Amino acid sequence: MATSISRSPRIAERRDRTVEAALDHAEAIMTEEGAGAVTVSEIARRLGMRAPSLYKYFPSLHAIYDALFSRGNAQVANYMNAATATSEPGLDHLRTASRAMIRWSIQEPGLASLLFTRPVPGFKPSAEAFAPSQAMWQLWRHHLTVAAQRGELAPSADSDDAMRMLTVLISGICSQQLANQPGASYEDGIFSRLTDEGLDMFVHRYTHEKKGTS
Amino acid sequence: MATSISRSPRIAERRDRTVEAALDHAEAIMTEEGAGAVTVSEIARRLGMRAPSLYKYFPSLHAIYDALFSRGNAQVANYMNAATATSEPGLDHLRTASRAMIRWSIQEPGLASLLFTRPVPGFKPSAEAFAPSQAMWQLWRHHLTVAAQRGELAPSADSDDAMRMLTVLISGICSQQLANQPGASYEDGIFSRLTDEGLDMFVHRYTHEKKGTS
DNA sequence: GTCTATATGTTGATAGAC
DNA sequence: GTCTATCAACATATAGAC
Numbered sequence: 001m002a003t004s005i006s007r008s009p010r011i012a013e014r015r016d017r018t019v020e021a022a023l024d025h026a027e028a029i030m031t032e033e034g035a036g037a038v039t040v041s042e043i044a045r046r047l048g049m050r051a052p053s054l055y056k057y058f059p060s061l062h063a064i065y066d067a068l069f070s071r072g073n074a075q076v077a078n079y080m081n082a083a084t085a086t087s088e089p090g091l092d093h094l095r096t097a098s099r100a101m102i103r104w105s106i107q108e109p110g111l112a113s114l115l116f117t118r119p120v121p122g123f124k125p126s127a128e129a130f131a132p133s134q135a136m137w138q139l140w141r142h143h144l145t146v147a148a149q150r151g152e153l154a155p156s157a158d159s160d161d162a163m164r165m166l167t168v169l170i171s172g173i174c175s176q177q178l179a180n181q182p183g184a185s186y187e188d189g190i191f192s193r194l195t196d197e198g199l200d201m202f203v204h205r206y207t208h209e210k211k212g213t214s
Numbered sequence: 215m216a217t218s219i220s221r222s223p224r225i226a227e228r229r230d231r232t233v234e235a236a237l238d239h240a241e242a243i244m245t246e247e248g249a250g251a252v253t254v255s256e257i258a259r260r261l262g263m264r265a266p267s268l269y270k271y272f273p274s275l276h277a278i279y280d281a282l283f284s285r286g287n288a289q290v291a292n293y294m295n296a297a298t299a300t301s302e303p304g305l306d307h308l309r310t311a312s313r314a315m316i317r318w319s320i321q322e323p324g325l326a327s328l329l330f331t332r333p334v335p336g337f338k339p340s341a342e343a344f345a346p347s348q349a350m351w352q353l354w355r356h357h358l359t360v361a362a363q364r365g366e367l368a369p370s371a372d373s374d375d376a377m378r379m380l381t382v383l384i385s386g387i388c389s390q391q392l393a394n395q396p397g398a399s400y401e402d403g404i405f406s407r408l409t410d411e412g413l414d415m416f417v418h419r420y421t422h423e424k425k426g427t428s
Numbered sequence: 429g430t431c432t433a434t435a436t437g438t439t440g441a442t443a444g445a446c
Numbered sequence: 447g448t449c450t451a452t453c454a455a456c457a458t459a460t461a462g463a464c
Contacts, residue, residue, distance in 0.1 A: 015429090034335045036250050040458065052459075053430055061458070117393045119333070121248045164390065165408055165415070171393075172386020176378065179331045179385075194379055201379070204422075205415040229447095254440065266441075267448055275440065431464075438457065446449075 019057050019067075022047060026068055030110025035119035038064065062123060065114070069125040072111035073132040079104045080136075090147035095199055097140065098170055102195050103186045105174040113178075116171060140166070157206035165205075169198045233271050233281075236261060240282055244324025249333035252278065276337060279328070283339040286325035287346040293318045294350075304361035309413055311354065312384055316409055317400045319388040327392075330385060354380070371420035379419075383412045 025046040029038050040061050044051040058064045083100035087093040105112035113119045115133065141163050148158035156162065177184065177191035186192045239260040243252050254275050258265040272278045297314035301307040319326035327333045329347065355377050362372035370376065391398065391405035400406045 018429095034332075037335050039456085041456075050431065051457090052432085052461095055459070056429060117389065118248075118396075121251055161408060161411070164405055165412065168386035168390050168405065168408065168412065169382065170386070171389050172382035172384070175331065175385050175389050176382050182332070191378055191382065194375060194382065197375070198379065198382065201415055201419040205418055208418075232447095253438085255438080264449060265439090266443095266450085269441070270447060429464105431462100433461085433463100435460080436458090439455080440453100441455105442453080443451085444449100445451100446447105 015057070018047075022054065022057060022064070023067055023071055026064060027071070027108075027111060030068070030114065031108065032110075035110050035114050036121075038068070040064070065120060065123045066126050066129050068111065069114055069129040070132075072108070072115045073129070073136070075108065075111065076101070076104055076115065077132060077136060090143055090150045091152035091203065093143045094140065094147060094166070095196075097143070098166070098199055099195055101170055102173055102177075102192055106177060106184075106186050106189065106192060109178050109182070112174065116174075137163070137167075153203065153206045154209050156209065162206055166202060169202055173198060229271070232261075236268065236271060236278070237281055237285055240278060241285070241322075241325060244282070244328065245322065246324075249324050249328050250335075252282075254278070279334060279337045280340050280343050282325065283328055283343040284346075286322070286329045287343070287350070289322065289325065290315070290318055290329065291346065291350060304357055304364045305366035305417070307357045308354065308361060308380070309410075311357070312380070312413055313409055315384055316387055316391075316406055320391060320398075320400050320403065320406060323392050323396070326388065330388075351377070351381075367417065367420045368423050370423065376420055380416060383416055387412060 022043050025043050026038050028046075029042055038061075040054055040058075041051045043064070044054045047054070058067070080097055080100045083103075084093050084096045087096045105116075118124075141160070144153070144163055144166075145158045147153040148155050153162075173191050173195055177189045180191065181189055184190075184192075236257050239257050240252050242260075243256055252275075254268055254272075255265045257278070258268045261268070272281070294311055294314045297317075298307050298310045301310045319330075332338075355374070358367070358377055358380075359372045361367040362369050367376075387405050387409055391403045394405065395403055398404075398406075
């Protein structure tokens with residue numbers, strides 16, 4: 001992703017290091033001040049550069065956000081792959097992945113808000129940057145299918161609505177945690193502590209088939 | 215809240231109308247462009263005023279956000295009071311209030327994000343502006359107590375954790391709906407359509423006592 | 429690749445004429 | 447209460463010297 005094409009590999013490497021350093025700072029700004037606080041000037045300031053110099057690395061602020069979006073996707077994918085490495089396909093994977101997703105979002109609130117909400121008024125990620133995100137959700141969806149086939153969940157869990165309900169739970173826990181107790185860790189958070197209870201609630205609903213509405 | 219003290223009631227009235235008009239515009243900006251897009255200049259522009267004139271009505275941009283916060287609280291309280299006017303105390307009230315809250319948040323995404331998240335980096339509502347919000351949640355909490363006493367929910371539902379779980383569901387539906395299908399109505403939204411299913415899931419969990427975790 | 433200099437726009441906020 | 451004028455910052459972005 002961050003590999004540039006150049007005649008000299010040494011120069012390209014150095015260039016890539018600068019690009020990565022710029023994104024490191026941008027990420028830090030997001031975490032500290034929110035996603036909307038990222039500016040070309042502030043990144044340059046932290047790099048010990050003048051703002052115009054940064055335009056040699058990125059064509060625009062929009063491009064920086066796009067690179068951050070891609071980086072966020074890569075990070076969360078790595079984090080979840082590592083977390084679910086030894087998980088069984090199906091329900092076990094879904095539980096582990098859900099916990100990992102919430103844990104990561106709390107560790108990286110800036111990147112998470114960029115990936116999962118629209119915190120920057122003018123910015124929409126490019127199709128390329130967005131594609132891995134879709135792939136990730138399809139993987140989740142697949143594990144719902146597996147869980148239903150294995151009988152760990154009811155057949156109705158193999159549906160887009162069930163998938164949406166699971167994302168509702170995860171995003172709800174994250175947003176409540178970050179809004180009401182920012183800075184708290186996954187273990188200490190009064191909302192993130194409810195993760196397993198929420199998952200049980202979901203499993204309960206999609207194990208015993210639906211009852212009537214009052 | 216918006217009543218000013220003045221010797222002449224006529225002038226005070228006119229002043230209050232201007233204040234309200236300014237907040238109307240600010241609200242519209244929030245809905246159209248996001249909570250972070252509210253600026254003194256843009257409000258003045260829409261009022262047909264110069265920016266400095268607005269400082270006769272508000273001491274700072276921060277004060278405008280605070281007034282918007284108060285207004286949001288009043289609006290959502292009115293909306294929910296109207297919606298729950300004929301509801302039975304307890305579970306019926308909670309169901310109706312949850313639907314109303316989600317419906318209102320989708321209709322007023324700008325105000326809702328101001329009330330329930332922290333979309334503006336520098337802004338924290340004043341204690342006075344925040345107080346009604348706390349009162350509202352205490353009312354919800356009260357209805358959980360009533361529902362448990364009536365036997366509509368299990369005793370464990372009379373807890374802060376159950377309250378948090380309910381807010382997780384509501385905020386999760388809102389945030390997913392607004393992020394993934396902005397502009398859709400409550401009826402058409404692929405996430406807001408899950409409201410009743412989510413409530414059923416919650417009720418199911420807090421009716422049948424908790425089972426073991428896998 | 430870095431810089432200075434600059435163009436152009438925006439913001440929040442104040443002073444003071446009318 | 448409105449305006450003009452102004453300030454000090456800040457932003458994105460470009461041109462061109464070195």
